[in-house]
Structure formats: C-alpha cells, structure tokens
Amino acid sequence: xxxxxxxxxxxxxxxxxxxxxxxxxxxxxxxxxxxxxxxxxxxxxxxxxxxxxxxxxxxxxxxxxxxxxxxxxxxxxxxxxxxxxxxxxxxxxxxxxxxxxxxxxxxxxxxxxxxxxxxxxxxxxxxxxxxxxxxxxxxxxxxxxxxxxxxxxxxxxxxxxxxxxxxxxxxxxxxxxxxxxxxxxxxxxxxxxxxxxxxxxxxxxxxxxxxxxxxxxxxxxxxxxxxxxxxxxxxxxxxxxxxxxxxxxxxxxxxxxxxxxxxxxxxxxxxxxxxxxxxxxxxxxxxxxxxxxxxxxxxxxxxxxxxxxxxxxxxxxxxxxxxxxxxxxxxxxxxxxxxxxx
Amino acid sequence: xxxxxxxxxxxxxxxxxxxxxxxxxxxxxxxxxxxxxxxxxxxxxxxxxxxxxxxxxxxxxxxxxxxxxxxxxxxxxxxxxxxxxxxxxxxxxxxxxxxxxxxxxxxxxxxxxxxxxxxxxxxxxxxxxxxxxxxxxxxxxxxxxxxxxxxxxxxxxxxxxxxxxxxxxxxxxxxxxxxxxxxxxxxxxxxxxxxxxxxxxxxxxxxxxxxxxxxxxxxxxxxxxxxx
Numbered sequence: 001x002x003x004x005x006x007x008x009x010x011x012x013x014x015x016x017x018x019x020x021x022x023x024x025x026x027x028x029x030x031x032x033x034x035x036x037x038x039x040x041x042x043x044x045x046x047x048x049x050x051x052x053x054x055x056x057x058x059x060x061x062x063x064x065x066x067x068x069x070x071x072x073x074x075x076x077x078x079x080x081x082x083x084x085x086x087x088x089x090x091x092x093x094x095x096x097x098x099x100x101x102x103x104x105x106x107x108x109x110x111x112x113x114x115x116x117x118x119x120x121x122x123x124x125x126x127x128x129x130x131x132x133x134x135x136x137x138x139x140x141x142x143x144x145x146x147x148x149x150x151x152x153x154x155x156x157x158x159x160x161x162x163x164x165x166x167x168x169x170x171x172x173x174x175x176x177x178x179x180x181x182x183x184x185x186x187x188x189x190x191x192x193x194x195x196x197x198x199x200x201x202x203x204x205x206x207x208x209x210x211x212x213x214x215x216x217x218x219x220x221x222x223x224x225x226x227x228x229x230x231x232x233x234x235x236x237x238x239x240x241x242x243x244x245x246x247x248x249x250x251x252x253x254x255x256x257x258x259x260x261x262x263x264x265x266x267x268x269x270x271x272x273x274x275x276x277x278x279x280x281x282x283x284x285x286x287x288x289x290x291x292x293x294x295x296x297x298x299x300x301x302x303x304x305x306x307x308x309x310x311x312x313x314x315x316x317x318x319x320x321x322x323x324x325x326x327x328x329x330x331x332x333x334x335x336x337x338x339x340x341x342x
Numbered sequence: 343x344x345x346x347x348x349x350x351x352x353x354x355x356x357x358x359x360x361x362x363x364x365x366x367x368x369x370x371x372x373x374x375x376x377x378x379x380x381x382x383x384x385x386x387x388x389x390x391x392x393x394x395x396x397x398x399x400x401x402x403x404x405x406x407x408x409x410x411x412x413x414x415x416x417x418x419x420x421x422x423x424x425x426x427x428x429x430x431x432x433x434x435x436x437x438x439x440x441x442x443x444x445x446x447x448x449x450x451x452x453x454x455x456x457x458x459x460x461x462x463x464x465x466x467x468x469x470x471x472x473x474x475x476x477x478x479x480x481x482x483x484x485x486x487x488x489x490x491x492x493x494x495x496x497x498x499x500x501x502x503x504x505x506x507x508x509x510x511x512x513x514x515x516x517x518x519x520x521x522x523x524x525x526x527x528x529x530x531x532x533x534x535x536x537x538x539x540x541x542x543x544x545x546x547x548x549x550x551x552x553x554x555x556x557x558x559x560x561x562x563x564x565x566x567x568x569x570x
Contacts, residue, residue, distance in 0.1 A: 228351075
C-alpha cells in the first residue's frame with residue numbers, strides 16, 4: 001500500500017516536472033496558446049499511462065526476478081520504443097489540435113528532438129524504477145527464505161524435541177542407567193548436544209555437510225537406543241563431499257522422514273542408509289530406507305518434503321532437486337542434488 | 343495377578359518390569375513387542391491386567407483392544423500426552439506417562455481389582471469412528487443383534503462391535519444378562535417395569551425408557567426369575 005502511494009506520487013512528480021518544464025519553455029517561445037497547454041496535459045497523460053503499462057508488462061514477464069546484461073538491453077530498447085510511441089502520440093495530438101499551424105509540420109526536426117528527450121527521460125524512469133524494484137524484490141526473497149527456514153527449524157525442533165521422541169528417549173535412558181551405565185552417560189551427552197544445537201544454532205547460513213552429519217549422528221544414536229536392532233544403519237560420506245555447503249537441517253529432515261514413515265512402521269524394523277558424494281562439484285545426498293512409496297502418502301510427509309523443496313528453490317533456483325523413488329529390494333530412496341555455489 | 347506388558351521398545355519393557363518388581367502381587371506372564379504378539383500371549387495366558395503402549399508399528403494399542411475377545415483391565419503406558427487424553431475417553435483403568443514414576447505406578451495398581459468370576463466377560467472394547475470406549479458390562483443395558491455384529495447400548499451410545507450376539511452370550515453372566523428374544527439380550531439390573539404385552543408375552547421397560555418385547559418362551563422364564 002505504502003509502495004503504491006510512493007509509486008503514484010513519483011509518477012506525477014517525474015512526468016509533471018518534465019512536461020511542466022517543456023511547457024513553460026514552449027509558451028515562452030510561442031506566447032500563450034491554449035492548444036499547446038492541452039497538448040502538454042495529454043502528453044503528461046501518455047507518459048504516465050505508457051510507463052505504467054510497461055511496468056505491468058515486465059512484472060508479468062518476471063524480467064526483474066533475475067537481473068542480467070539482457071535486462072539492461074531490454075530496458076534500453078524499452079526506453080527507445082516508449083519514447084517513439086510518446087513522440088508519435090504527441091505529434092498526432094499537436095497536428096490535430098493546432099489547426100494546421102503545428103510546430104512539428106513547420107519544423108519536422110522537432111520530432112527527433114522530442115523523441116530524444118522523451119527517450120532520455122524514459123531511460124531515467126526505467127533505470128530508477130528497476131533499481132528500486134529489484135531491491136524490494138530482493139528483500140521479499142530474503143523474507144520468503146527466512147520464513148521457509150523458520151518453518152524447517154520448527155519442524156526439526158518438533159521432531160527432535162517432540163514430546164514423543166523426548167520422553168521415550170528419557171525413558172530408554174532411565175532403563176540404561178541400570179543396564180549399561182556407561183551407555184547411559186553417552187546418551188545423556190548426545191542428548192545435550194542435540195538440545196544445544198537446536199536451541200542455539202543459527203540456520204540462516206549454509207553449513208558444511210560435516211556439521212550436519214554430526215548432528216544427524218547424535219540424533220540417530222538416540223533413535224538407535226530406542227529401535228535397537230530394528231534400525232540397521234549405514235552411513236557413507238565421501239570425504240570430498242564433507243566440506244560442501246548445505247542448507248542446515250536438510251539431511252536431518254530427510255532422515256526423520258525415513259524413520260517416521262519407513263522404519264517406525266515396520267515391526268521388524270529395516271535398513272537406513274545415508275550416502276553423500278560429490279560429482280563434478282554437485283553434492284548428491286541420498287537417504288534410503290526399507291519401505292514403500294505409495295500414492296496415499298500422508299500429508300505430513302508432503303509438508304516436510306515440500307519445505308525442503310521450497311528452501312532449495314529459493315536458494316538454488318532450478319539447479320537443486322529433490323526426488324523420491326521406489327528402489328529394488330523394497331526400499332525408498334530420497335535424493336537431493338545441490339549445485340556447487342561459487 | 344497375571345499381567346502382560348505390551349511395548350515395542352525393549353528398554354521400555356525392561357524398565358517397567360524393573361518397576362513392577364516392587365509389586366509382588368503382579369506376576370508378569372509375558373512381554374509382547376507388537377500387537378500380534380500381544381494377541382497371541384493374551385489368548386495363551388488370559389491375563390487380568392494389560393500394560394499397553396499406544397503407539398506401536400502396524401497395530402496400535404487401540405487396535406489390540408479391538409481384537410481382544412475378553413478385554414482385561416488396561417493401564418496405558420505412553421510417552422505422549424495427546425494419547426493419554428484419548429485413553430481417558432476409553433475409560434482405561436489408568437494411564438502412565440513414560441518415564442514412569444514409581445509412586446504413580448503404585449497408585450495405578452491400587453485401582454486394579456482381581457477378576458470376580460472364572461472366565462466371565464467383564465468389559466468390552468468398542469470403537470465408533472474416532473471414538474472408543476472400554477465398557478464395563480454393568481453399564482450395558484441392552485445388546486442387539488445386527489447380523490454378525492452386535493449393537494452395544496450404554497450411556498446414550500449405541501456403537502457396533504464385531505462379534506455376534508450368540509458368541510457374546512456364551513461369555514455373559516446369566517444371572518445378569520437375559521435373552522429377551524431372538525435379537526436382544528437385556529441387563530436384568532436395568533429393568534424398571536414389566537407389563538403384560540400382546541399375546542401373553544411380557545413387555546419390559548428399562549431404565550432410560552427403552553422397552554423390549556419378550557418372546558413367549560422367554561416371558562415364562564423371566565416370570566420364574568423375577569418370581570412374578
């Protein structure tokens with residue numbers, strides 16, 4: 001709303017000033033003539049309407065979503081075209097209103113000057129508009145990214161510190177205190193690490209994959225205490241992949257999904273494999289679990305996966321992917337590919 | 343008293359077993375890791391008390407109850423409060439939150455009552471959509487046959503259970519439940535009024551206003567029981 005008001009004021013001031021200055025100069029030269037005043041009022045109208053039309057069109061086409069050299073070229077071309085249309089309109093109006101005494105007929109070179117003048121102003125207009133708009137779009141993108149991150153954090157927090165996980169975990173540790181005190185100590189330490197990571201880490205930046213796998217290792221160690229031999233784990237991290245950057249919580253979300261919708265539903269448990277490899281700088285993350293992909297996936301799986309997709313899209317555009325497929329041996333594989341970021 | 347522990351986590355079962363060691367009156371006859379095992383062990387030992395985890399793979403605690411012919415006294419054990427609320431609705435004996443506090447366990451065990459008769463049905467588990475109940479038999483005033491199912495009437499609810507009226511009848515206490523006709527069994531303790539009906543049969547009105555027409559033959563038997 002505020003932006004709209006600013007935009008309208010700017011339109012009036014910008015074109016008002018331009019046509020106002022031109023009008024006063026012309027009137028000084030020709031003396032007071034009503035048709036010239038009309039002419040300029042209409043000219044003002046054309047300028048406002050045309051630039052507004054142009055603005056709607058580029059927003060519809062999404063030119064400003066990705067700014068490149070091409071954007072500059074298109075901007076310049078737009079200015080020349082807009083200037084030509086404005087000139088044609090003003091010349092036509094002048095000829096129609098001046099009853100044969102048109103300035104443009106007497107001095108055809110005036111058409112060229114008008115075109116150049118209007119074109120130059122269009123260059124300014126487009127330049128200023130694009131500059132301001134891309135900055136606000138950038139801010140919007142940032143806000144969207146933060147929202148998606150916030151949601152992922154919340155989801156991960158719910159999963160790790162969800163009451164069901166939390167209290168079952170404490171219950172297991174209580175049993176371990178008698179059965180295997182050393183293991184109980186170890187689990188308490190891991191539990192503390194996990195809580196600390198969740199309560200303090202800043203997820204606005206990407207993290208090295210190694211940092212993400214550390215947290216996932218702690219999380220899985222705790223789940224392993226609960227699932228025991230129902231959870232058969234295999235983690236393979238290519239050393240070249242360990243230093244690649246990933247959005248925080250991405251592996252965590254995938255593992256959580258695999259446990260919740262795969263292993264936890266099977267009385268005999270199943271396999272969970274985590275693989276990470278670097279292929280030509282692209283990070284390929286795979287989480288494979290026993291289970292089957294069905295059409296009637298519950299909505300909360302989709303919510304978790306959609307959140308990952310949304311974050312990947314914001315961060316990497318079309319270059320990052322998340323795919324889910326059935327694999328041989330009754331397994332489900334989730335694959336995430338993340339491009340190298342320079 | 344024979345008890346069965348049902349939980350998918352070994353450590354959770356071990357912990358409960360350790361806590362129950364203080365209570366010598368409880369004899370743990372088995373531990374089940376999932377619903378299937380629970381049903382098998384229940385059939386084998388007919389326990390009087392069930393410690394039942396709710397969230398388990400494939401068959402939840404509620405699913406287990408639904409498949410038990412004879413529902414023992416149930417104490418739910420759960421890590422998560424949301425399930426406990428549901429457990430209250432089903433009228434379980436009690437629910438325990440994991441990790442279980444010893445004092446809380448003692449309080450729950452104090453509510454346990456030994457079985458009154460030998461193999462008599464004491465309560466049934468019914469589910470109607472999302473709602474479920476463990477219904478004590480004295481609360482049931484009428485059982486109606488609906489093919490292979492039976493409609494259980496209690497406290498303003500009339501859900502169906504997956505058992506025929508005839509199979510239920512075999513397990514009912516004949517001093518309380520009385521066959522009124524081919525399709526209905528009524529609870530004698532709920533009779534409010536008996537009228538002479540058409541063609542010599544009796545018409546019984548139960549507390550709550552429900553009337554049941556007795557068959558000719560059963561009318562005669564009811565007269566004997568009530569010594570009219």
